[in-house]
Amino acid sequence: MAGFKSFAEVAEVEIESGLTGIVGPNGCGKSNVVEGLRWVMGESSARQMRGGEMDDVIFAGTDQRPARNLAEITLKLDNSKRRAPAEFNNDDELEITRKIERGKGSSYYVNAKPARARDVQLLFADTATGARSSGIVSQGRIGAIVGAKPVDRRALLEEAANIRGLHARRHEAELRLRAAETNLERLDDVIAGLI
Numbered sequence: 001m002a003g004f005k006s007f008a009e010v011a012e013v014e015i016e017s018g019l020t021g022i023v024g025p026n027g028c029g030k031s032n033v034v035e036g037l038r039w040v041m042g043e044s045s046a047r048q049m050r051g052g053e054m055d056d057v058i059f060a061g062t063d064q065r066p067a068r069n070l071a072e073i074t075l076k077l078d079n080s081k082r083r084a085p086a087e088f089n090n091d092d093e094l095e096i097t098r099k100i101e102r103g104k105g106s107s108y109y110v111n112a113k114p115a116r117a118r119d120v121q122l123l124f125a126d127t128a129t130g131a132r133s134s135g136i137v138s139q140g141r142i143g144a145i146v147g148a149k150p151v152d153r154r155a156l157l158e159e160a161a162n163i164r165g166l167h168a169r170r171h172e173a174e175l176r177l178r179a180a181e182t183n184l185e186r187l188d189d190v191i192a193g194l195i
């Protein structure tokens with residue numbers, strides 16, 4: 001990552017299989033690393049990034065360093081077991097990049113090819129993870145799960161069953177269907193007006 005939150009310079013974090021610990025004094029950027037992971041997986045809410053707007057993830061400068069205008073994170077995933085969804089399953093490595101330029105919004109790339117936010121979000125949803133995945137347990141989350149409404153707890157089971165991507169697609173299909181129904185109704189009105 002580079003230019004993301006407190007990481008003005010290029011920083012690399014290697015996450016090995018098993019347990020990886022990130023230690024450091026208060027405010028050194030530990031949570032920013034985890035937020036970076038969620039951000040590159042397609043998080044769309046600035047509030048989830050502890051900001052007012054998405055541009056707030058860009059390094060804002062310090063007394064010694066000027067602010068940046070670009071933040072960029074690349075997530076490099078081992079795909080040697082070829083578990084990626086079919087359309088991205090051509091290489092032993094999968095590289096997902098998200099960039100944000102001040103005032104210009106985010107752009108995404110999968111293996112250096114431009115992609116949409118939705119493609120990246122679905123890629124992770126289809127592999128039972130993602131920016132809002134229960135695999136990322138933030139502070140207070142355990143209590144929230146224990147006290148969650150059944151319908152919210154069901155979302156966890158759906159994620160474990162790897163069907164969240166299907167739900168997202170169904171939701172999109174329902175929206176398209178509703179738009180088509182509205183168009184048909186409008187068409188009926190137009191036809192009625194012509195008769």
Ligand code: ATP
Pocket residue numbers: 004005006007024025026027028029030031032033056057058059060061
């Ligand atoms: P704690 O142990 O207290 O939870 P932490 O190591 O998790 O702390 P973070 O919360 O990740 O620390 O980092 C907070 C730091 O990141 C603060 O010093 C804050 O000023 C800095 N920071 C956040 N956003 C930006 C930004 N856009 N530009 C520069 N610095 C930023």
